[in-house]
Amino acid sequence: MGIYSTVMETVTEVTGLSPTAFFTILAMMVVVYNLVSGMFLGPEDFRQKEQKETIQVGDIAESELRAYDGSDPKKPLLIAIKGQIYDVSSSKMFYGRGGAYSMFTGRDASRALAMLSFKPEDLTGNLEGLSAEELGVLDDWESKFIEKYPVVGRLDTSLNPSENGDKVQFLDNHRNEHID
Ligand code: HEM
Structure with missing residues (x-):
């Protein structure tokens, strides 16, 4: 049995989801994480920008x-x-x-x-x-x-x-x- 099918079977065993469903959900979680974290800038981001540009x-x-x-x-x-x-x-x-x-x-x-x-x-x-x-x-x-x-x-x-x-x-x- 190849690594591919072993991984797919393990995914199904552990999560109870089909490999397609599992990887779709995983991809969506990554997208949502990136979207949400992109909405927030720390105060450091602003301070650095200001300092660089202010003369x-x-x-x-x-x-x-x-x-x-x-x-x-x-x-x-x-x-x-x-x-x-x-x-x-x-x-x-x-x-x-x-x-x-x-x-x-x-x-x-x-x-x-x-x-x-x-x-x-x-x-x-x-x-x-x-x-x-x-x-x-x-x-x-x-x-x-x-x-x-x-x-x-x-x-x-x-x-x-x-x-x-x-x-x-x-x-x-x-x-x-x-x-x-
Ligand atoms: C026609 C009515 C007006 C509307 C609907 C309007 C709307 C707005 C809006 C939505 C903002 C953005 C606010 C923010 O995000 O902080 C803004 C900012 C501003 N408005 Fe108006 N405005 C109007 C009239 C005026 C007038 C008459 C002046 C001065 C002559 C003015 C001067 C400013 C300035 C200087 C800012 C930017 C302030 C900053 O640097 O944060 N506005 N305005």
């Missing part, structure tokens, strides 16, 4: 921040809130090219976030004339970002006297898609 940019001008708007895939995605710069690369689906919030990337998005606005003219760090309620909304965004993203620098407004920035370049399809 400090230090004090930079708003015009320099523009370079981190996702147009160069080798650069991290950065957004400033109240002059503090966050690396939001871990949320590429929001802030990368084609993301629903890509218009904020490479900008100080404070005014837009405070006003819940996607208007190009609100894409600035200028908080003039905002209501207490809007400033409160901005504080909530800031807390969310502090919790979620690493701080990698600050905007140096002395390098950047005009806080209004350019009003061009970021009006892409994704913004319109989001509003629709």
